[in-house]
Amino acid sequence: MASSADQQPPSRRAWGSLSQARIVAVALEIARTEGMEALTIRRLAADLGASRMALYRHVADKEALVDLVMNAIAEHDVVPPGIDEGPWPHRLRLLATAMRRQLAAYPGVVDVLMTRANHGPGALHLVETILAILADAGLDERQAARHYLIFIDLVLGRLHRELHGDPIAAHRTASLVALADKAGGHPRLRAAEPHLRAVSSEEIFEAELDMLIEAVKAAKS
Incomplete structure (x- = not known):
């Protein structure tokens, strides 16, 4: 009792x-x-x-509480130490990796970010950090603004797909190959199957960052 x-x-x-x-x-x-x-x-x-x-x-209310939490994550967790040091490609990759890791640590945060903006001081610091890295890469203001949006779309979009339905997920490849087996033929897909299964979300993320970095280099030349 x-x-x-x-x-x-x-x-x-x-x-x-x-x-x-x-x-x-x-x-x-x-x-x-x-x-x-x-x-x-x-x-x-x-x-x-x-x-x-x-x-x-x-x-004031639940919305204000969410704003406070989102700002605290942006202010204390997302921008890693030493982000102002080293070559700009290293810094851009470091920031993207930290954002993907830290936002994933708070279930549901990326869903909030996909539907509402975070306008707190932490978010402003993050935006300023990204734009500073792109400026150090040699981009003018117009180019930096464009590649900032691409960076945000890449990081948040990749994380959202990983959490809610990734087009590179193994089960999608398996169903595609099963359909090819049933239909017959499709030799290129059959040859690619083991390689498709071997690719991870991490590899896709790194490859997308590689492409962004190359795009930044091309934009300033």
Whole structure:
């Protein structure tokens, strides 16, 4: 039988002890371990041991909470240390790899980014970092703007496909080969089959970055 102590409701925080920094830290932990779908004002209040009304003094609503979390990820996780050092191709690749890895660590974040913009200071720092790398590559403002958009599309698009239905996934290759077996013929597909199966998402990502880097080099020449 549960003791009276076990039946007590969770203790509430002392008045004035809640801060936006603490709210964001706990929200990030929920997003990292359970995904953005689990991040609600009710859940956050429970984890903080605070009332929802106490949270609303720091965060206006769920949309504002998501904005805070997205900004914190961009500000603290995405841009790696040493991003200002070394040749620009190395820096661009380093940033792309960090973005893909860190955004994947928060389930549901890339889905949010595909449907809404992140306009916080962390996002602005990320954009400025990308544009600075492209400027160091020798691109003018028009070229840098174009290749910035290509970079964002490449990184977010590849990650979104990896999480929600990658056209290079092994099961898609298997179904294609099975169809060829049933239809007969198609010698080139049969010869390519083992090589198609061997290609990983990581290799595709690196190859796409190679192509982007070559496109940047061509644009400045």
